[in-house]
Amino acid sequence: MPKEKPNYFDLVYQVVREIPTGRATSYGAIAHYLGLKSGARMVGYAMNAAHALPDVPAHRVVNRLGMLTGRHHFSTPTAMQEALESEGVKIENDQIKDFDKVFWDPETELSI
Template sequence: MKKEKPNYFELVYQVVKEIPPGRATSYGAIAHYLGIKSGARMVGYAMNAAHTMPDVPAHRVVNRLGLLTGKHHFITPTAMQEALEKEGIKVENDQIQDFDKVFWNPDLELAL
């Protein structure tokens, strides 16, 4: 019997759905938590496909420096920033301010 491969995009979405409002994480942190060999890039591909899914808060996933690198995948160029600011996260020049304070680490937050 052939073993089913996990759907990595679905695994990524499950983690992203756990990020609480007012917090953000990075592509790499999600990849590390899931043990995805292709790493942050695979998480990025999943997030690019998630921007039309209302139940996946894709705006809470940024690069390791807090930069809104995925903003061009949203309906408008400012939608990602607006969604973060609505949750109380300060963004300047496409970068989350005090990223270390809002950073949500799935390794710690979702520890078994």
Template sequence: MEEANDNFFERVYHIVRQIPYGKVTSYGAIAKVLGAARSARMVGWAMNAAHNLEDVPAHRVVNRKGLLTGKHHFDGTNLMQQLLESEGIRIENNQIVDLEKYFWQP
């Protein structure tokens, strides 16, 4: 089972690496494009495991409402927010303002 998870995680990372600068996507959108529409939580596990992978822009993955639910997996209290804001994405109360404007559909 661990090997299957590793393969799924790598497929997730492949998608996340494609998210353009200044854009975000959701756990569910990634799961859907991978043919596992009901596996958004597993995408979240993959993102949790990716917090130290420099080539995976994990900060660009948010929940379906634009909430920064993965922020606790980053060093520092507001690092995820700071990274997104540095790309021009507006955040208020741990949520992306105007998610549709910044959303990237994989």
């Protein structure tokens, strides 16, 4: 019987659901944690598809510099920033301020 391939989007969503309120992580950190061969791009594809899923806090996933690169996939151009700011995250020029303090690393925080 052939081995069933994992659904990478579901694995990404499992990780994203664990990001605490007021914290954020990067596409690359999730990819690294999951050992995804196609890396951050695959996580980005998953996040683009996640906006219809109310239990996946896609607004908490940004690029490696803390830039809100996925903002154009939200219902309005400012929705991602507004969601982060409502959780206490400071944004300046489409970038998380003090990203190193807000950054949540699944490698050290999870054991999925």
